[in-house]
Amino acid sequence: MADSCIAARLSHFLALTEEEASALARLEENPRDYRRGEMIGEQGAPADELFIIRSGWAYSHISFDGERRQILRLEFPGDLMGTSSIAFGKASDNLTAVTDCTLCPLDRPALRQLFIDHCRLAALLFVISQAERVSMDDRLASIGRSSAKSRIAALLLDILVRFRIMHGEDLDRVEIPMTQEEIGDATGLTPVHVNRMLQELSRDELISRKKNEVHILDEVGLVELAEYINRYADVDTSWLPPPEA
Amino acid sequence: MADSCIAARLSHFLALTEEEASALARLEENPRDYRRGEMIGEQGAPADELFIIRSGWAYSHISFDGERRQILRLEFPGDLMGTSSIAFGKASDNLTAVTDCTLCPLDRPALRQLFIDHCRLAALLFVISQAERVSMDDRLASIGRSSAKSRIAALLLDILVRFRIMHGEDLDRVEIPMTQEEIGDATGLTPVHVNRMLQELSRDELISRKKNEVHILDEVGLVELAEYINRYADVDTSWLPPPEA
DNA sequence: CGGCTACTTGACCGGTATCAATGTTAGTGG
DNA sequence: CCACTAACATTGATACCGGTCAAGTAGCCG
Incomplete structure (x- = not known):
């Protein structure tokens, strides 16, 4: 194939x-x-x-x-x-x-x-x-009910988790080709504030950044901050119709 | 049946x-x-x-x-x-x-x-x-990118438009059986601020309130404020598989 | 009448936006 | 290889929206 x-x-x-x-x-x-x-x-x-x-x-x-x-x-x-x-x-x-x-x-x-x-x-x-x-x-809840820092954390986690579907479970760093302005448009924040929050996440040693690459240092901490729930882990396909043979 | x-x-x-x-x-x-x-x-x-x-x-x-x-x-x-x-x-x-x-x-x-x-x-x-x-x-965009007053306006319009499906197109008032705290939970605002925004909408003569009933006075103005798009136009089912019979 | 619950109002605070300046990087043409 | 440019990232100063806290009011139901 x-x-x-x-x-x-x-x-x-x-x-x-x-x-x-x-x-x-x-x-x-x-x-x-x-x-x-x-x-x-x-x-x-x-x-x-x-x-x-x-x-x-x-x-x-x-x-x-x-x-x-x-x-x-x-x-x-x-x-x-x-x-x-x-x-x-x-x-x-x-x-x-x-x-x-x-x-x-x-x-x-x-x-x-x-x-x-x-x-x-x-x-x-x-x-x-x-x-x-x-x-x-979850994004609606994140944007509606949590702080700027949590929203950024949630976005990063979402990207990470979705990349793992294709690239394997031990992935802990992602190249993010978006500008900070685009990240702001995704999280409902201004580019300036996105920048400050990324810096805070680094200062808290939850992530580190080099160019566009984000390295997840403390995934547990991020999950807690973002109150993130990985929904893709729970997908249930057991009930689907059988293969048609 | x-x-x-x-x-x-x-x-x-x-x-x-x-x-x-x-x-x-x-x-x-x-x-x-x-x-x-x-x-x-x-x-x-x-x-x-x-x-x-x-x-x-x-x-x-x-x-x-x-x-x-x-x-x-x-x-x-x-x-x-x-x-x-x-x-x-x-x-x-x-x-x-x-x-x-x-x-x-x-x-x-x-x-x-x-x-x-x-x-x-x-x-x-x-x-x-x-x-x-x-x-x-649309809700995500509303909550992520617009002001408190616009979000409330968008919620009111959404309720109105959905009620019209069942109660006729000339409906211009709705009984809203939610507390202001619940409206806040829907729009990502605190109950106190919901109250203030409702009062502002009244003061602007976009709506009027009596008990829980909201009367839409200036729908065009509300739509403009909320940047509301009515999606409940006809859903297109023309492409579906044919009936099996 | 009392005791809820929800609504209203005011004072104040903090998080985020806004505005503006500077630094940094990548690309482009000479 | 360098000068120039245009995005983009970073930083600081300040403003304002909406949150927080607290007190008071109005219905409502026993």
Whole structure:
């Protein structure tokens, strides 16, 4: 099987059949490249594509009066982006490339076919989307009810934990290619204050930084500070329909 | 057919086949009553039920150290609560009755069977969960990036717009049976500040209040202040798999 | 009537935003 | 290789929004 990002991602939750893996691989036939900072999709534009990230980072965000904006989700290799446009004809958010990245567009008919042919994968996508929703719940709680320092800690942990899905459990450092302004847009803070909080986290010896790389020194301390709950650890796939053989 | 809450809800989005409707009807169990303030489900508890609200208000919330908490979603009649427990064995949030209310519990194992037998319904649930996610996106943006007054305005508008679905488009006043502390838990504010902002909205003649009833005086002004986007436009289900019959 | 609970009001404080200046790094063209 | 530039990161000074604390008021229900 040619390397399919989405298959690699899903197989962390479930042992895929040969059939399923190749159906997924077929979704990724026409990769498209975007440059750092390039806008992939725009709020309000008619959208009948989803994207699977093959490489690079992207994020979805809502912007207000042109200045303020809120980053909603960071999207990593293997993630399925733009799923909100499944429910609406129009995109509800902007998609922007954080780094140069390669995406595999996938149109709604293809997804539909997947739902028909591979119910088990459909159910798995549903489960994953619930997990994402729960993690949005946690972000809402974090932004609504905790301090700037805790929010930054929560963001860092979320990135770390999600990277571990692809890179192994002993990962303790991540290259974060976002500007501090972007981190602020994700956490609801100003860039200046992001900077100060990162410094405080370093001073508290919870993390250390070199260039864009963040090294997690005291994960337990960070988890406590952020009141972080790792939701991906609890995903339950035992109830899914059986493989179709 | 005895009135099935969930079939009624889903048929707002899609014409159900006879087969599908009766499969849904089989999921239903006896309605259950809860009193104002009663906890319906608890964070971390094993959860194998979903609920459809037949009457009353409820909300889901996460609580932290016992004091602080964040209300995630307000749930009104017709809403499906507890879907995150489909993906996890355990509830990720608390469910509490705002008013006395009547709920229809749905059996989770039976819902699993539904995924196997009726992929189209599974896809529909997927779509609905995406729509909910988009509305969470808006709340995240509101809480992350706007002022206290705007957040209150956004909450009021959201309640109003969702009530209109059931009570008609010319509705301009809503009875809100929440305490100001609960409004604070929904918007990430303290009860004291909620009070001040409500008074400011009144002083600005955007709303007026009598007891718990809020009268929307200047909807355009509120929408502008909150930068509110009404997402409850038609959900697009045109791409779903065809009925199986 | 008393004792809740929720709402209201005022005084004050602190965390975060804002504004502004400086330092640092990467890229670009000569 | 260096000068120039443009982002981005860092630092400091100050302002303000919303939090905290505390006291008082108004309903409501026994």
